[in-house]
Amino acid sequence: MPPTYTNIISLSSKGVRPKGLIIMAQKQQQFDYDIIVIGSGAGGSIAATLAAKDGKRVAIIEANTFGGESPNWGDVPTKALLHAASLYDEAKKGMRFGIRSSMLGYNYPSLLAWKDLAVKRTGAGGNRHYYEKQGISAYHGIAHFLSPHEISVSRRHLSAAKFLIATGSHWDIPGIIGLDKLKYYTPKTILSLNKPPKSLFIIGGSTRAVELAQLFATFGTKVFIADIHDRILSSEDEEVGTLIAKLLSEQKGVTVLTGTRILSTTKDGIMKRVSYLRGGVEKSIKVDDILLAGERVPTVDIGLENAGVDYSAKGVEASNTLQTTQRHIFAAGDVLGGQSYTHSAMLEGRIAAHNMLRRTPIEPDYTATPRVTFLSPEVASVGLNEEDCLRRDLAIVKSMVPLSIVGRANVSDCSDGFVKLIANKKGQLLGGTIVAPHAGEMIHEIGLAIKYGLTAKELSELPHAFLSWSEAVRAAAAKLG
Amino acid sequence: MSLFGQRTVIDIVKAGGTRPSEEFNADKLHSSIVAACLAVRTPEGQAEAIARDVCTATMAWCSTKPEVTSSDLRRIASRTLQTHHPDAAYLYKHHKLIV
Numbered sequence: 001m002p003p004t005y006t007n008i009i010s011l012s013s014k015g016v017r018p019k020g021l022i023i024m025a026q027k028q029q030q031f032d033y034d035i036i037v038i039g040s041g042a043g044g045s046i047a048a049t050l051a052a053k054d055g056k057r058v059a060i061i062e063a064n065t066f067g068g069e070s071p072n073w074g075d076v077p078t079k080a081l082l083h084a085a086s087l088y089d090e091a092k093k094g095m096r097f098g099i100r101s102s103m104l105g106y107n108y109p110s111l112l113a114w115k116d117l118a119v120k121r122t123g124a125g126g127n128r129h130y131y132e133k134q135g136i137s138a139y140h141g142i143a144h145f146l147s148p149h150e151i152s153v154s155r156r157h158l159s160a161a162k163f164l165i166a167t168g169s170h171w172d173i174p175g176i177i178g179l180d181k182l183k184y185y186t187p188k189t190i191l192s193l194n195k196p197p198k199s200l201f202i203i204g205g206s207t208r209a210v211e212l213a214q215l216f217a218t219f220g221t222k223v224f225i226a227d228i229h230d231r232i233l234s235s236e237d238e239e240v241g242t243l244i245a246k247l248l249s250e251q252k253g254v255t256v257l258t259g260t261r262i263l264s265t266t267k268d269g270i271m272k273r274v275s276y277l278r279g280g281v282e283k284s285i286k287v288d289d290i291l292l293a294g295e296r297v298p299t300v301d302i303g304l305e306n307a308g309v310d311y312s313a314k315g316v317e318a319s320n321t322l323q324t325t326q327r328h329i330f331a332a333g334d335v336l337g338g339q340s341y342t343h344s345a346m347l348e349g350r351i352a353a354h355n356m357l358r359r360t361p362i363e364p365d366y367t368a369t370p371r372v373t374f375l376s377p378e379v380a381s382v383g384l385n386e387e388d389c390l391r392r393d394l395a396i397v398k399s400m401v402p403l404s405i406v407g408r409a410n411v412s413d414c415s416d417g418f419v420k421l422i423a424n425k426k427g428q429l430l431g432g433t434i435v436a437p438h439a440g441e442m443i444h445e446i447g448l449a450i451k452y453g454l455t456a457k458e459l460s461e462l463p464h465a466f467l468s469w470s471e472a473v474r475a476a477a478a479k480l481g
Numbered sequence: 482m483s484l485f486g487q488r489t490v491i492d493i494v495k496a497g498g499t500r501p502s503e504e505f506n507a508d509k510l511h512s513s514i515v516a517a518c519l520a521v522r523t524p525e526g527q528a529e530a531i532a533r534d535v536c537t538a539t540m541a542w543c544s545t546k547p548e549v550t551s552s553d554l555r556r557i558a559s560r561t562l563q564t565h566h567p568d569a570a571y572l573y574k575h576h577k578l579i580v
Contacts, residue, residue: 144546144553146494152548155492306550 041068043333043349044166067124080118145303169334204294205232217252368447380443383431399479457481
């Protein structure tokens with residue numbers, strides 16, 4: 001909305017002219033908005049809402065669907081399908097509990113309808129009115145900086161005193177020979193397939209890649225998953241990747257190709273042929289579809305040079321207070337190139353909003369940010385892992401207990417998993433990893449302990465309910481204490 | 482008709498914002514690349530071929546953006562030109578300082 005001159009006119013008509021106030025008003029009128037937020041994902045959305053609540057004139061710009069990646073194509077639809085897949089998988093194994101499930105089947109279009117309902121119910125996906133109701137101007141289009149204070153959105157020029165860059169990230173398309181000549185999927189597009197492919201080759205062993213491998217394998221797809229690292233889920237502790245690879249191959253028939261370099265992709269009739277190098281031997285596999293789920297790269301192609309903001313392929317350069325090389329431009333979320341989690345983006349959005357609105361800057365605290373991979377069993381970790389400790393040259397003690405030692409493993413007939421805790425020599429907890437059903441819920445008590453400097457002994461002294469999976473956390477802590 | 486069969490209209494915001502925006506003209510970009518290549522004694526045929534590649538790459542970058550600045554265009558064009566002919570790219574990038 002263009003600024004008005006009402007306040008100046010009303011003041012001057014009364015003959016009262018507080019000089020400072022008029023200068024302030026004139027300064028404000030130089031820009032269309034106080035704050036423009038580029039990107040309506042987890043980071044941008046929360047910052048725009050906080051700024052609007054603070055009485056600022058705010059605009060939010062979205063190039064794609066309002067709400068961003070997580071509710072539309074990322075976390076929400078994937079987890080909705082994974083939940084259905086987990087129910088299907090559990091029911092199939094029901095015979096051991098006396099449940100007849102030989103006639104069990106699924107209807108994939110209905111599963112997709114469930115996924116769409118879950119996306120719709122989050123309220124974030126495509127919800128432009130949410131912003132407009134709060135007095136935030138919502139624009140649809142690709143934002144491009146024209147100058148440090150001006151952007152272009154669908155040929156409309158908008159100016160603001162401050163900006164927040166929250167453009168997020170997108171799936172990287174690796175430069176594999178022949179990839180440009182055939183159809184491939186990314187985690188963003190594969191969930192729109194109207195039936196699971198007969199065979200699928202997944203390039204990359206990231207969290208999302210492994211989740212999708214399990215999802216499609218549950219619905220009968222022959223899955224190959226290839227990663228250049230020596231294990232899948234390479235950002236987690238070694239035991240995690242090894243156990244998950246074992247479970248995927250033994251229970252779901254997934255072929256896990258670690259230490260594999262993809263050489264080329266070619267069309268082979270109606271199928272695709274993927275050639276790869278593993279252990280010095282070149283091999284090829286014929287598959288129906290290819291999924292690229294390697295890594296995500298920050299979306300920085302928004303004319304940052306015109307704004308004078310420094311960036312690299314790894315992301316926008318920002319200080320600890322999320323301020324970029326231009327004092328009036330802040331950044332939050334995946335565009336910073338750090339942790340690629342929705343909850344981290346939300347934290348950064350809140351911090352960036354505070355720093356744009358207040359005089360005293362604050363910094364985000366990532367100490368106890370949980371990382372969860374929604375498999376069955378789930379994988380969750382928090383704080384430092386063993387490799388982080390080695391890199392920092394920290395003297396540590398660790399304990400690991402298998403899930404089989406707790407009563408719940410007996411009554412649920414599930415013993416695949418473990419709890420691993422890392423502490424310093426004083427017993428103070430530094431990190432933890434859980435592979436267990438509901439690990440995503442269990443990890444937060446370890447997070448709390450790490451954040452507030454609790455020792456393993458203190459954690460073990462807390463009574464944990466009998467027959468809960470959390471008993472394994474207490475057991476691991478007791479082993480350290 | 483443009484050499485490149487350009488269909489979508491892309492507006493170029495001129496540097497400094499003092500002059501009005503103008504429509505992107507692929508032929509104009511093509512000519513400037515050819516001129517830069519010829520200035521560093523590139524054979525005419527090669528200069529034309531390089532300019533065609535640079536224009537195609539620049540237009541691909543522009544395709545999702547309805548409005549870009551003239552410095553964006555210069556940056557993207559010189560980035561592609563750099564891979565084909567580093568000397569011509571240097572000249573193209575710094576022609577105001579050199580001329």
